[in-house]
Amino acid sequence: MIVCVAVVGHQNNPLYIQSFTDADDALKLHHIVHCSLDVVDERVNNPKKSGPTLNETFLGLLYPTENYKVYGYLTNTKVKFILVTTDLDVRDADVRNFFRRFHAAYVDAVSNPFHVPGKKITSKTFAETVSTIVKSFGLSSAG
Amino acid sequence: MANFLAQFQTIKNSCDHLVIAVEDVSDLWPTIKNGFEERFPLKRAYLNNKTRNPVPVDNLPAVLILTTDARLRSRFPHEQYLFWFREPYATIVLITCEDLDEFKTILKPRLKLIVQNDEREWFIVFVSKAHPNNDQATKMAKKVYARLEVDFSSKKRERCCKFDLHRPEANFWEDLESKIVECIRNTLDKRVQFYEDEIRKLSEQRFMPESLAFMFEMAHLHEDALCEYDELELCYLETVNITGKQRDFGGVEHGDDQATLLNPGKKPLTQIVQDDSFREFEFRQYVFACQSRLLFKLNRPFEVASRGFSFIISFSKALTMHENILPFSMREIWVISACMDLIDATASNYNEGLAPLDIEKEFYRLQGDLYSLCRVKFLRLAYLIGYGTNMERSPVNSASLSMLPWPKPAVWPSVPPDASSKVLAKEKLILQETPAIKHFGIQRKPLPLEPSLLLREANRRRASLSAGNMLEISGSDAMSKMFPSHKAQTNSMTRTNSSPGLDSSIDRPMRLAEIYVAAEYALHSTISNPELWKSFSSVEEFEQKYLELTKGAADNYHRSWWKRHGVVLDGEIAAVYFKNGNFDLAAKSYEKVCALYAGEGWQDLLAEVLPNLAECQKILNDQAGYLSSCVRLLSLDKGLFLTKERQAFQSEVVRLAHSEMKQPVPLDVSSLITFSGNPGPPIELCDGDPGTLYVTVWSGFPDDITLDSLSLTLMATFQADEGVKALRSSTAIVLKPGRNTITLDLPPQKPGSYVLGVLTGQIGHLSFRSHSFSKGGPADSDDFMSYEKPTRPILKVFKSRPLVDLATAVSSALLINESQWVGIIVRPLNYSLKGAVLHIDTGPGLGIEESHVIEMESYADLTNGSTETVTNGALENGSSTVNKDFEQLTLHDGRIEFPDWASNMTSILWIPVRAISDKLARGSSSATPQRTNIVDGMRTVALKLEFGISHNQTFERHVYFLTLAVHFTDPFHVSTRVADKCHDGTLLLQVILHSEVKAALTIHDAWLDLQDGFVHADRGDGRPTSGFFPLVISPASKAGILFSIRLGKTDAEDASNVLESDSILNVRYGISGNRSVGAHPPVSTKHSATEDAKQDLVFQSALVLQRPVLDPCLAVGFLPLPSSGLRVGQLVTMKWRVERLKDFENEVPQHHDEVLYEVYANTDNWMIAGRKRGHVSLSAKQGSRIEISILCVPLVAGYVRPPQLGLPDVVEANISCNPPGPHLICVLPPALSSSFCIPLMMSASSSVFLRHSMRLAILALLSQTIEMQHGKYWRLICVKLVRLRFIRFLNQNVSGKQHL
Incomplete structure (x- = not known):
């Protein structure tokens, strides 16, 4: 299950963060997303390590912890997408697919002329799209 | 097979060196043992790894063991493969022999037997016991060794070496080592090959890789050993997963909870073996331990x-x-x-x-x-x-x-x-x-x-x-x-x-x-x-x-890329410190965490930590920190805290601000109070004008907050350093939450455009400042990194420019000695004249008719096409004055206050004045028409207009000074001429009236009061026929009136009167003119009289009637100039001829034979050489004549008045000019001549040079003078002189002068 998705601006400022848990614990997900920026930074700053994936937007698994997984995605404009999932058995392809759709939704949202670049995304449509994408996550592979 | 493992473990533990077997055939070992063992460990060897690549190994340890040793003997062949690594890697066969036959018969078969085992790698060391001095023995040993080589060495491989006991050859040891290494290498290759084959064959016997790995490890091929262990681990995991057999996992024994992943020897292998396999728990740790051991070694x-x-x-x-x-x-x-x-x-x-x-x-x-x-x-x-x-x-x-x-x-x-x-x-x-209570009473679900x-x-x-x-x-x-x-x-x-x-x-x-x-x-x-x-x-x-663990994690993260992890854990450490009362350290750590979150705008997380920091600062009595934390809490997203909580933050700020603070703390409230100018174009002010500035201030406080004072700086956009002006509002201002509009008085500013700078103020003892502009909304919490925003000018102060224009409405002359309207056009130039005051001060000879009101009316200037013209709907076609607004004003102490309607439009002010002139107008003769001097009619009006935005007297108002010149004149200029001299002595005197004003003049009557010596002809009253009148004279036209007079004495009754020296012409006239055009009917003091057509004016003019000049004594004639014309710089002789026409009667009693002359010339145009004034002799005889000539040099080209000859002693009436001199003569520009090339382009410093240039010019003139007198020769010299350099030139000049 995806517990959290986030859009982080190029200055590492949160632009959109949405948790999908029942409990009132969004803050811990904020923390996870925030700390995962360390890994994103590290990957971006050390291109040696990332090697062949240098030009790829999908950053892959950022956090191999026991209990949850954090995936990252970096757009050309250095906007980061972070996905936190408690699903420990996730297929890479699913995540890639998720990010691709998420990216498209993001591009739609920021193309809104009333959106100020670098500001938080307040679009309801974006939120709805995201929640649809999150709900459909993993279904394609299952079905 | 697993049963071997126990044994394997023990063997492994006992084996740490490669074994080299020594087959001591001839009982030589004890004698040479020491020498051999000294060679170990081998300094450098090249061994092949699993992929058959040579790898250098330093200090390879090995041990030499006799084949008879128990360690080698006790092994069973079936164990051999499994524990092959402990088998000898090389076999050295030691022999000696001194007899060839013995070698052939005994030794050779025995050696053959020994080396027949192909599995082993062997070589023979032939030890020669022969003493070097014993030639026989040495020769023998050589023979045997040669034989040995033939028998055992092959072309492919040398298997023999010779060791001279008494005198070892230098290269023996190298030889030996290389042979040993070769053997080890071969054995290793062989065995690796074997194990690999074996592994392939027996995929289930997973211990094989370990044997191989261990073998590598023994051979110090750690890399390869590691690879093997890795493989072993993989194989093991594969087996565990594939078989699916429920195996005992292990880990249930006491002490198993402590990981053994770094200590392979913690548990003997026997203990982890179970059911033909290993327990996963132990075995995986064991393998990892082996790996880590190798990695540490590496x-x-x-x-x-x-x-x-x-x-x-x-x-x-x-x-x-x-x-x-x-x-x-x-x-x-x-x-x-x-x-x-x-x-x-x-x-x-x-x-x-x-x-x-x-x-x-x-x-x-x-x-x-x-x-x-x-x-x-x-x-x-x-x-x-x-x-x-x-x-x-x-x-x-x-x-x-x-x-x-x-x-x-x-x-x-x-x-x-x-x-x-x-x-x-x-x-x-x-x-x-107790549930943890957060500070400020913040309630959150934990x-x-x-x-x-x-x-x-x-x-x-x-x-x-x-x-x-x-x-x-x-x-x-x-x-x-x-x-x-x-x-x-x-x-x-x-x-x-x-x-x-x-x-x-x-x-x-x-x-x-x-x-x-x-x-x-x-x-x-x-x-x-x-x-x-x-x-x-x-x-x-x-x-x-x-704490230990958290610190460990934080410290290490700090040294890695993962700073955020480190800082966040610092926050955890801070929490412990806080709990233990170590607030100082806690505050430091919390500050770091807050800085991290704030720096990247993670407000939700910041909202969690910031109250803790604030609490620390409060306990530590760090007022500045506490205040700024409170402000930061207030400036966080409103959704993050309840209103109640935000109010608590604010009350803390206010409480501290009004408490006794040791040091006044400056506080940055940029995130909380923002300001902006009002939308729309900036306020525009003229230089020196004060104004009022409206500023929108956005308060982020949840409640009203009272600012005790407030000031705002204005920054000039053109210069950063200068022009920072603070606008103060000393009164307390209460800011409501959200948008507030405050007004600030704006003192006069320097020209330029200004932006808002910093907002500062006081809350209690607290001085705060904010430098955050907003777009009229609340502080942008997202904009945590951008303080710089495009600033819009809030105020523009224009450079000094004319703000108002005052001018006379009429350029033509007004009537002198009559009360006339002087129109002053007041044209505001995009500037309000509200409350303007005009001071009027008339110059000499001019007075304001104070008894009459001043009129003011709006004025539409058609020629300018100004905006007023367009907007003025009441514009009448063809009329320049629009009586839309009309007001009568009165003068108080020389001041007029402008009405409001006139503040933004061009208006005209009519002021009744009277120019006084006590001089009588004088007529002139038509022969020498002399106009009255225009200056005489000029009067000045000094105007001072005070105006400006500021109505109080705090700031100086704009003052506009202007002195207007108004031209007054008589209605006519009179000139006379004698139209005809009749034979009967009657003179027809024609009086010509030139209209001087732009108004139609109607002459109702005219009469002449004659001076002494003249009388009216026909004894009339001096009036022309009344049928002439009224005579209308249009502007700028003339009219003539004839009077017939004659010379003669006046009557007796007239004699009683004072004799008039001048004749007086009296003209009774009326004027019909428009005051907006020029002269007009005088302002009547009584309103009823303005319409009175009978209001006639009288104009008097003095006329000089001269008796006719009938007897000229002298005639002066100007002689013609040379036909070649005049040229600048060229000498010319002006000549006059003076001729005596008749004898003087009595004018010049003395000096009958001399005449005084004087030449008048404009010195700018002419240079006169010669006497300008002097006497010339002219005989008193009638008809005598002389010529007066004078040398002149024209100085400028063009038409100039020539010098004129005057005879001061002779009355003008006695001089007749015949022929008359020309008025103007033409002077041509100088001919191109080097003499006049004045080098003006020289550097400015050379003023000496310039002076020389002047001299040069003079000299050129001189030279021409000389030329005139001495001919061409001198001219040549002078031209040369001119071309010389100046010093020389001057020297020569001196000589030339001497010569001259």
Whole structure:
């Protein structure tokens, strides 16, 4: 299950963060997303390590912890997408697919002329799209 | 096969060197043993690795063992392959022989027997005992050795070497070593090949790689050994997974909770063997231990850490799978010990600064990861035994703990029978637990530290064992037990007291305290490490360990790339410090965390930490810090705190601001109070004008806040350093939450455009400043990084420019000596004249008719096409004056105050004035028409207009000074001429009236009062025929009136009158003119009289009537100039001829034969050489004549007046000019001549040069003068002179002058 998705601006400022848990614990997900920026930074700053994936937007698994997984995605404009999932058995392809759709939704949202670049995304449509994408996550592979 | 393992282990432990067998055929070993063994370990050898690539190995150890030794003899062939690594890698055959026959018969067959075993790598060392002096023996030994070589060496391989006992050859040892290495290499290759084949064949016998690996390790081929171990691990995991056979996992023994992943010898291998295979728990740790040992040997602690971390993770997973058979919380405990071991081992093996930077960073990151993993597990265990209340419910802890599942033992541990007192103690602890109160009364639901309720989880695990009494522990009931109410608590107390024991705890669900106690007991039995157990023994110990782990993690993260992890953990450390009263350190750490969150705009997280920091600062009495924290709290997103909480922040700020602060603290409230100018174009002011500035101030405070003072700086956009002006509002301002508009007085500013700078002010003793512009909205919380915004000018002050234009309305002359309207056009130039005051001061000869009102009316200037013209709807076609607005004003002390309607439009002010002139107008003769001097009619009006925006007297108003010149004139200019001289002595005097004004003049009457010596002809009254009148004279036209007069004496009655020297012409006239055009009817004092047509004016003019000049004495004639014309710089002789026409009668009684002459010439145009004034002799005889000539040089080209000759002694009337001199003559520009090329382009400094130039010019003139007199010769010289340089020139000039 995806517990959290986030859009982080190029200055590492949160632009959109949405948790999908029942409990009132969004803050811990904020923390996870925030700390995962360390890994994103590290990957971006050390291109040696990332090697062949240098030009790829999908950053892959950022956090191999026991209990949850954090995936990252970096757009050309250095906007980061972070996905936190408690699903420990996730297929890479699913995540890639998720990010691709998420990216498209993001591009739609920021193309809104009333959106100020670098500001938080307040679009309801974006939120709805995201929640649809999150709900459909993993279904394609299952079905 | 696994049975061999025990043996394998022991053999492995005993083998640490390669073995080289020595076959001592001729009993030589004891004598040469020392010499041979000294060679070991071999300094350098090249061995092949698994891929048959040569690898250099330094200091390869090996041991020489006789084949007869027990160690080699006792082995059985069937073990051979398995433990091949311990078999000799080379065999050295030692022989000696001194006789060829003996060699052939005895030794050779024996050697053949020895070396026939192909498996072995061998070579023969022939030891020559022959003494060097003994030639015979030496020769013999050589023969035998030669024979030996023939028999045993082949072309492919040398298998013999000769060792001279007494005199070893220099290269023997090298030879020997190379042979040994060769043998070892070959053996190794062979055996590796064998093992590989074997592995392929016996894929199930997984120990084979280890033999190989160990063999590599022995051969110091660590890399290869590592590869083999890696392979072994893979193979093992494959087997474990593939077979699917339920194997014993292991890990149930006492002490297994402590990880052995760095100590391969912790458990003998025999213990981990079971059922023909290995127990996973031990074996995987064992393999990892072997790997890490090799990695440490390879000096790669980083790899140990990295492999170790993933090993721990994967092994922890394995432990999870087998959790139900393992002791309670075995997994957590194992991870803790594994992490700690790994951290210690890698840290001690790690040499800082050796590895590349990224590896080093990564290493510390791993250390941090290990620490934090360890920390999480430690926290989990601590929670299980009831230390949860001591844990910070921070996002970090929540993130790591709330997603970490509870331990899943087969059965949740139950309360031991004798633990009732402990349970009681725990109950008490739970009771004492108070939910953590946040500062400022912030109420938040605490973040979870548990994946699900421990109470429910534990009881579920128990319940699954016994009958399902889930009903009791579900829902709210469980909650009430988690935080027991008082009643429920007493209830449970009695129950615990009444029926302690195992059965009851199984039957009924456990209470929280019981769960804690049970977990504690279970853990105690699981944990074998007393150190670790000590950490759980008390809250203090727990905290200490917690701090140690957290610090470890934070420190290591700080040294890695993962700064955020480090800083966040600093926050956790700060929480502990805070709890322990170490506020100083806590504040420092909290500050770091806050800076991190604030820097990147993670407001939600910041809102969690910032109150803690504020509390620290409050306790530390750090007022500045506390205030700024409060302000930051207020400026966070409004949604993050309740209004009540935000009000609490504000009240803190206000309380502190009004309290006695030791030092006034400056406070930056940029995030809270923002300001902007009003939307729309900037205020535009003229230079020197004050104004009012409206500023929108946005307050982010939740309540009204009173600012005791406020000031705002204006910054000029053109210069940053200058022009910062503060606008103050000294009165207190109450800011409402949200938008406020405040007004500030704006003193006059320098020209330029201004932007808003900084807002400063006071709240109580607190001075604050804000430099954040807003777009009229609240402070942008997202814009945490951009303080610089495009600033819009708020104020524009224009450079000094004309603001108003005053001009006379009429350019033509007005009537003198009559009251006339002077129109002054007041044209404001895009500037309001509201409240303007005009001071009028008339010059001499001009007075204001104060009895009359001043009129003011709007004025439309058609020619300018100004805006007023367009907007003025009442514009009449063809009329320049629009009487839309008309007002009569009165003059007070020479001041007129402008009406409001005139403030923005061009208006005209009509002022009644009267120019006084007591001079009588004089007529002139038409022969020499002399106009009256225009200056005589000029009068001035000094105007001073005070105007400007400022109505009070604080600032100086604009003042506009202007002196207007107004031209007044008589209506006519009179000239006379004698039209005809009749024979009867009557003169027809024509009086010509030139109209001087732009108005139609109507002459009603005219008469002449004659001077003495003239009388009217026909004894008339001097009036022309009345039928002439009225005579209308249009502007700028003339009219003539004839009077007939004659010379003669006046009558007797007239004689009584004073004799008039002048004749007076009287003209009674009327004027009809428009005051906007020029002269007009005089302003009548009475309104009724303005329409009176009979209001006639009288004009008087004096006329000079001269008796006619009838007898000229002298005639002056100007003689013609040379026909070649005049040229600048060229001398010309002006000549006049003076001729005596007749004798003087009596004018010049003396000097009859001399005439005084004077030449008048404009010195700008002419240079006169010669006497300008003097006497010339002219005989008194009639008809005598002389010529007066004078040398002149024209100085300028063009038409100039020539010099004129005057005869001052002779009355003008006696001089007749015949022929008359020309008025103007033409002077041509100078001919191109070097003499006049004045080098003006020379540098300015050479003023000397310029002076010389002047001299040069003069000299040129001179030269021409000379030329005139002396001819061409001199001219040539002078031209040359001109061309010379100046010094020489001057010298020569002197000589020339002398010559001259």
